[in-house]
Amino acid sequence: MIELVGLNKTFHTAAGEVAALKDVSLKVDKGDIYGVVGFSGAGKSTLIRCVNLLEKPDSGSVKIDGREITAYGEKQLAKEREGIGMIFQHFNLLRNKTVFENVAFPLRYARKNRKEIEKRVGELLELVDLSDKTSAYPSQLSGGQKQRVAIARALAMDPKILLSDEATSALDPQTTESILQLLKKLNEQLGLTILLITHEMDVVRRVCNKVAVMEKGSIVESGDTFRLFTQPQSDITRRFVDSLFRSEAVGEVLYEPDGAPRFQQGRLFHLLFVGDRATDPHIARAIRDYRTDISIIFGNIEMVQGKPIGSLYVLIDGQEADIDGAIEYFRREGIRATEIDTRGGDDL
Amino acid sequence: MSEYLSTLLPHVITYQEELIASIGETFQMVLIAGAFSVTLGLILGTILTVTDTGGLYENRWVFSVLDKIVNSIRSMPFVILIALLVTFTRWLVGTSLGIKGAIVPMVFGSVPFTTRMIYQSLIETDRGVIEAARAMGVSRLYIILHVIYPESRPGLIRALVTSIISLIGLSAMAGTVGGGGLGSFAIRYGYTRYWQDITVVTVIILLIIINIIQSIGNHLAARATK
Numbered sequence: 001m002i003e004l005v006g007l008n009k010t011f012h013t014a015a016g017e018v019a020a021l022k023d024v025s026l027k028v029d030k031g032d033i034y035g036v037v038g039f040s041g042a043g044k045s046t047l048i049r050c051v052n053l054l055e056k057p058d059s060g061s062v063k064i065d066g067r068e069i070t071a072y073g074e075k076q077l078a079k080e081r082e083g084i085g086m087i088f089q090h091f092n093l094l095r096n097k098t099v100f101e102n103v104a105f106p107l108r109y110a111r112k113n114r115k116e117i118e119k120r121v122g123e124l125l126e127l128v129d130l131s132d133k134t135s136a137y138p139s140q141l142s143g144g145q146k147q148r149v150a151i152a153r154a155l156a157m158d159p160k161i162l163l164s165d166e167a168t169s170a171l172d173p174q175t176t177e178s179i180l181q182l183l184k185k186l187n188e189q190l191g192l193t194i195l196l197i198t199h200e201m202d203v204v205r206r207v208c209n210k211v212a213v214m215e216k217g218s219i220v221e222s223g224d225t226f227r228l229f230t231q232p233q234s235d236i237t238r239r240f241v242d243s244l245f246r247s248e249a250v251g252e253v254l255y256e257p258d259g260a261p262r263f264q265q266g267r268l269f270h271l272l273f274v275g276d277r278a279t280d281p282h283i284a285r286a287i288r289d290y291r292t293d294i295s296i297i298f299g300n301i302e303m304v305q306g307k308p309i310g311s312l313y314v315l316i317d318g319q320e321a322d323i324d325g326a327i328e329y330f331r332r333e334g335i336r337a338t339e340i341d342t343r344g345g346d347d348l
Numbered sequence: 349m350s351e352y353l354s355t356l357l358p359h360v361i362t363y364q365e366e367l368i369a370s371i372g373e374t375f376q377m378v379l380i381a382g383a384f385s386v387t388l389g390l391i392l393g394t395i396l397t398v399t400d401t402g403g404l405y406e407n408r409w410v411f412s413v414l415d416k417i418v419n420s421i422r423s424m425p426f427v428i429l430i431a432l433l434v435t436f437t438r439w440l441v442g443t444s445l446g447i448k449g450a451i452v453p454m455v456f457g458s459v460p461f462t463t464r465m466i467y468q469s470l471i472e473t474d475r476g477v478i479e480a481a482r483a484m485g486v487s488r489l490y491i492i493l494h495v496i497y498p499e500s501r502p503g504l505i506r507a508l509v510t511s512i513i514s515l516i517g518l519s520a521m522a523g524t525v526g527g528g529g530l531g532s533f534a535i536r537y538g539y540t541r542y543w544q545d546i547t548v549v550t551v552i553i554l555l556i557i558i559n560i561i562q563s564i565g566n567h568l569a570a571r572a573t574k
């Protein structure tokens with residue numbers, strides 16, 4: 001559906017050269033909700049803007065449904081863009097136009113007649129659950145409602161692909177959830193292929209079946225979401241995955257308000273249990289077979305693509321060799337165990 | 349009442365017909381020059397906007413040349429502009445005097461100013477909205493007409509009003525050097541014959557006109573802001 005091969009893009013600024021994309025390749029299949037995560041400045045927006053050529057890559061190929069579009073002229077490109085909807089972090093609605101007129105905008109451009117426009121806008125507003133706001137202006141809407149209008153507008157020409165650049169980043173958690181549900185519904189009901197950019201792992205976890213992790217202009221890792229969550233290969237992916245299980249509570253349990261560690265003994269580990277592993281009595285065995293004391297500091301379970309991933313922060317005390325043995329045992333059992341340095345008090 | 353008025357404003361009463369005719373002339377000058385100036389200002393302001401860095405037709409060369417021309421004419425004192433344009437004005441409209449003769453320099457005096465203001469309101473258009481339209485495959489011309497202009501409506505209205513008001517000022521100045529309208533009326537009677545009442549009444553009339561236009565403009569701009 002979308003195939004990017006060897007994209008490069010360098011910006012020449014007064015401050016110097018910025019390599020925003022370095023040999024980036026990405027393949028999105030029909031029906032995917034493909035997530036791209038990365039920290040600020042990683043090149044995510046540049047990447048997604050290359051898909052509809054809002055940004056022209058310096059080199060590389062952009063294929064939509066097998067058509068190489070980088071060589072297209074303005075007219076052809078405009079036609080191609082009709083089949084690719086796009087939504088943005090700041091909604092980008094026409095301020096001086098009503099909800100109806102905003103959604104009608106691409107239809108008017110396509111010279112549809114009045115009847116058709118009224119019918120289509122009606123359907124679209126129904127789809128995004130905003131039928132009661134037809135004649136409101138954007139300034140009278142909440143962030144979530146604005147994004148719904150933007151989604152309706154992006155779908156007006158019946159695109160097969162939707163690009164979403166941080167579409168939920170300006171929204172609160174509940175509104176984010178409702179927009180994500182909407183995207184998922186569109187994906188399932190309309191068969192819409194979605195490429196979405198985010199810096200929140202939580203968004204990926206909720207809706208994406210595939211994900212790519214970007215760092216400094218390159219994709220460091222990509223693939224099936226569940227696999228990436230459970231078997232991250234690179235440091236940055238691990239950091240993103242951990243961000244999901246991180247909790248304020250852990251810090252509060254471990255440290256005094258003045259920052260001094262509460263526990264002088266033992267080593268702190270973060271354990272990730274995947275799927276059926278979660279039900280085996282691993283902790284009990286580790287205590288028994290390796291003569292260690294294990295106290296559970298904090299635990300939670302997150303669903304990734306409908307499958308559970310359990311997270312436990314545990315403090316293990318005992319002989320060094322026994323602790324190492326217990327960890328070995330966890331790892332053999334497919335549990336991801338990462339030690340956290342409590343003395344340094346570094347980022348949890 | 350009328351007796352009281354004729355002692356207070358003797359010359360105004362005597363020349364009231366000429367005064368009313370001058371008001372009409374001022375309106376004529378301002379409206380004709382305004383129509384030209386706003387049209388040209390909109391065209392030039394649009395060119396500046398789209399050729400500016402990051403614009404739809406980015407072109408540094410066109411932008412900086414136009415920008416320099418606009419700025420240099422703008423910084424020229426109006427009286428000097430009138431003098432400079434005398435020959436051109438005569439060639440274009442046949443005379444450098446009267447209403448006709450005043451309109452040409454008025455247009456020249458006001459276009460750079462209007463262009464600047466229109467450019468400033470158009471360039472404020474949210475880049476994201478333009479980008480969203482680009483992403484939909486909308487043509488650049490359509491974006492100018494259906495995104496940039498409508499999004500800038502309040503700013504454009506304010507630019508229009510300010511431009512008209514500045515033209516009233518220019519019309520008065522053009523009046524002093526042979527144009528028509530309230531300016532020349534005030535000079536002829538108020539200044540050269542030192543009939544103070546004429547000057548005062550002319551000023552009051554100008555203030556009233558300017559205030560009315562300004563309030564209408566503010567009202568329209570506020571209504572256009574959604």
Ligand SMILES: Nc1ncnc2c1ncn2[C@@H]1O[C@H](COP(=O)(O)OP(=O)(O)OP(=O)(O)O)[C@@H](O)[C@H]1O
Pocket residue numbers: 011012013018019020038039040041042043044045046047199
């Ligand atoms: N038009 C531009 N001109 C110059 N530099 C740019 C331009 N667009 C992006 N960059 C630079 O390219 C790099 C990648 O930017 P990009 O916007 O793609 O990052 P991002 O991953 O989307 O970040 P964020 O999460 O902050 O949106 C950054 O260093 C940015 O400063």
Ligand SMILES: [Mg+2]
Pocket residue numbers: 044045046166
């Ligand atoms: Mg970005």
